[in-house]
Amino acid sequence: MRILLIGASGTIGRRIYDDFSKKHEVVKAGRSGEDAAVDITSPASIEEMYKSVGNIDSVICAAGPAKFAQFGEMTEDDVYVGIHGKMMGQVNLVLIGQKYINDGGSFTLTTGILADDPIAGSAAVSLVNGGVNSFVIAAAHEVKRGIRVNVVCPTLVEDSIEAYGDWFAGFDPVPMSRVVNGYKRSVEGLITGRIIKIY
């Protein structure tokens, strides 16, 4: 399979790359442009990326800019970071990408446990996670040509314990192998319209 991986240099993305690249051709994308440059906050940039990479069987997005902010100080602009980034960025990867992806292809997006289980300061992130989860359930019914759409929704991942462990007090971090397996179930399996929770 030829797979386009957005966010390939990230904590989760690099684990996806290490595993999937043993079996598939993986095209790495991100703002720093390893194989392909893209800023998912820009629909024009997404369109340009799809035109430049061509022939894609599967799209995985492990990028999702969003902002944490204490609720009493949260501004509209704080919320829009996630709406333009993690939400519309991923929605546009599907809306625009449906014209470019091969027949029978798949889109796999990424949200997170904060859709169900918020932490302090997560309201804007929880909102966009929930929005993307609901989008996937609906989009899977309407997308054509045998294309599938799923979302992997992990809790705190083991590689992020140092960075975020204090924020997620009491959450059990999941091993990276379980997280990668969530993407495998989506890309290599038959499922569609699923929120693949890795809790």
Ligand SMILES: NC(=O)c1ccc[n+]([C@@H]2O[C@H](COP(=O)([O-])OP(=O)(O)OC[C@H]3O[C@@H](n4cnc5c(N)ncnc54)[C@H](OP(=O)(O)O)[C@@H]3O)[C@@H](O)[C@H]2O)c1
């Ligand atoms: N880490 C966790 O414990 C955890 C748990 C649950 C859910 N998640 C979710 O999983 C996703 C990935 O998390 P992560 O921890 O792996 O993040 P990360 O380490 O910060 O990596 C983010 C990746 O996305 C790319 N990126 C950032 N902004 C972008 C943009 N506007 N356009 C294109 N690419 C962009 C970055 O590369 P460039 O900077 O080169 O663009 C990088 O490759 C996020 O949606 C996060 O909320 C993470």
